[in-house]
Amino acid sequence: MSVLTKISNLDRRIIFLAVALAVTIPLLLPIGFPVDMSEPVQKVYDLIETLQPGSVVLMSIDYDPSGAPELYPATLSVMRQCFARNLRVFVIGMWATGVPLGQRALNTVAVDEYHKEYGKDFVNFGFRPGGAVMLVNLGRNIYDVCRQDVYGTPVEDLPMMKDVRSSKDIAFAITFSMGDPGSDQWIWYYHARYRGNLATAQTAIGAPKYYQYLQTGQLVGLIGGMKGAAEYERLVNVPGLATVGMDSQSIAHMLIIGFIVLGNLLYWREKRNK
Amino acid sequence: MTTGIWPWIAAALTLAIYSFLYKDNPFYKVAEYIFVGLSAGYWASYMWWNYAKPNLFNPLFWPEAGASPNYWNIIPLFLGVLMFTQLFRQTSWMVRFPLTFVLGVALGLQIIAAIEGDIIPQLGGTFAPFLKSNFVALSVWEAIGSIVILAGVITSLTYFYFSFEHRGAFGTSAKIGVYFLMISFGASFGYTVMARISLLIGRLHFLLADWLHVIK
Numbered sequence: 001m002s003v004l005t006k007i008s009n010l011d012r013r014i015i016f017l018a019v020a021l022a023v024t025i026p027l028l029l030p031i032g033f034p035v036d037m038s039e040p041v042q043k044v045y046d047l048i049e050t051l052q053p054g055s056v057v058l059m060s061i062d063y064d065p066s067g068a069p070e071l072y073p074a075t076l077s078v079m080r081q082c083f084a085r086n087l088r089v090f091v092i093g094m095w096a097t098g099v100p101l102g103q104r105a106l107n108t109v110a111v112d113e114y115h116k117e118y119g120k121d122f123v124n125f126g127f128r129p130g131g132a133v134m135l136v137n138l139g140r141n142i143y144d145v146c147r148q149d150v151y152g153t154p155v156e157d158l159p160m161m162k163d164v165r166s167s168k169d170i171a172f173a174i175t176f177s178m179g180d181p182g183s184d185q186w187i188w189y190y191h192a193r194y195r196g197n198l199a200t201a202q203t204a205i206g207a208p209k210y211y212q213y214l215q216t217g218q219l220v221g222l223i224g225g226m227k228g229a230a231e232y233e234r235l236v237n238v239p240g241l242a243t244v245g246m247d248s249q250s251i252a253h254m255l256i257i258g259f260i261v262l263g264n265l266l267y268w269r270e271k272r273n274k
Numbered sequence: 275m276t277t278g279i280w281p282w283i284a285a286a287l288t289l290a291i292y293s294f295l296y297k298d299n300p301f302y303k304v305a306e307y308i309f310v311g312l313s314a315g316y317w318a319s320y321m322w323w324n325y326a327k328p329n330l331f332n333p334l335f336w337p338e339a340g341a342s343p344n345y346w347n348i349i350p351l352f353l354g355v356l357m358f359t360q361l362f363r364q365t366s367w368m369v370r371f372p373l374t375f376v377l378g379v380a381l382g383l384q385i386i387a388a389i390e391g392d393i394i395p396q397l398g399g400t401f402a403p404f405l406k407s408n409f410v411a412l413s414v415w416e417a418i419g420s421i422v423i424l425a426g427v428i429t430s431l432t433y434f435y436f437s438f439e440h441r442g443a444f445g446t447s448a449k450i451g452v453y454f455l456m457i458s459f460g461a462s463f464g465y466t467v468m469a470r471i472s473l474l475i476g477r478l479h480f481l482l483a484d485w486l487h488v489i490k
Binding site: 019 | 390396473
């Protein structure tokens with residue numbers, strides 16, 4: 001049996017092992033591949049830089065723990081930029097399982113790193129069910145949708161919310177989204193009615209779809225997958241999981257490209273021999 | 275290595291799931307059944323506490339102090355009960371009533387979303403760069419990009435137009451459209467690989483950092 005025949009009959013578990021090693025070794029021994037900036041990510045950063053201190057940024061945590069490797073680093077980085085610029089952050093979520101992730105990000109960034117005051121500098125309304133219908137109401141009257149925060153405090157008792165009543169009071173909204181409800185609902189139901197500055201951080205699997213909304217101006221920017229999150233970590237100068245993970249991404253992608261090329265060459269060879 | 279019980283449970287379940295890559299085994303089955311059971315319980319609880327209780331049952335049966343029951347909620351309650359009629363062959367036809375209602379509402383929402391959120395802005399975005407005042411303001415690369423997008427939209431649409439036979443100029447356009455579609459699928463596949471590798475990175479980072487503490 002020739003080497004090429006052996007390769008074409010390779011046990012797929014060898015491929016699994018190779019991918020596992022390609023991901024694990026760079027995590028243990030980081031290489032530090034450069035992370036190039038892309039325009040859609042830069043635009044999100046630039047827009048936040050233009051906001052006046054005290055402006056309100058709405059962050060919607062629309063993912064669950066399975067989306068966290070890609071979206072949690074982006075959440076942390078955007079929060080860091082917002083609090084560094086003294087913007088006020090208003091957190092909601094359309095995924096119930098995203099609430100603890102949003103809370104953890106606020107504890108890490110707002111409380112531990114920037115010593116911000118809850119209720120004055122940031123609020124967390126947690127899970128808001130209803131998807132599209134909730135967003136339509138949110139844009140019209142925030143008090144209708146967010147009657148109590150995650151701690152049960154009535155919205156009227158939160159100082160930050162005194163002048164935050166509708167979409168007009170939100171300078172910038174960003175959804176960290178991994179599916180439905182998520183970016184689609186924000187674009188179709190919120191932005192289509194209320195306009196304003198909207199961006200999305202999207203898991204890689206859904207990211208290609210949202211490039212079309214950049215050209216039309218429906219989105220001001222897009223943070224796509226772990227690569228986008230790594231770019232944002234570079235912009236705020238705080239490397240995290242996304243930066244570390246990009247070494248593994250690069251090696252694993254090279255390996256997979258190699259497998260694809262090899263597989264096709266073997267396929268053509270078999271076809272020719274027949 | 276961590277001392278808390280939860281990282282150990284999470285690590286054990288992660289390894290049990292990944293053990294399927296070697297071959298099917300009892301550890302994988304146990305992890306799979308736990309996941310299915312937890313998911314079913316979680317979503318039942320989720321629907322009750324976030325939708326049924328606050329929106330349907332509370333206003334009808336347990337209104338706030340001083341408020342009168344909202345009897346309009348009898349209608350969605352009745353439609354909801356009809357959903358269960360499909361469990362019995364003799365009554366299954368009645369499920370059409372609530373389904374009709376659900377379809378109507380979904381259709382209404384989707385039509386607005388499609389027109390306001392997609393069709394009009396996307397058509398505008400495709401053609402707006404070719405207005406004279408816009409086109410002269412574009413850089414060379416932006417102009418080329420706009421032309422490529424327009425060509426991609428038209429040729430891809432011709433591929434999905436089946437009222438004419440795909441021959442001659444129309445056939446050539448459809449063929450070019452296929453290439454645009456293939457490039458789009460390739461980009462999506464590349465992103466999909468990145469997403470799946472990201473999941474693996476997330477789990478391995480958890481094992482190495484949070485469980486074993488061999489990396490930060």
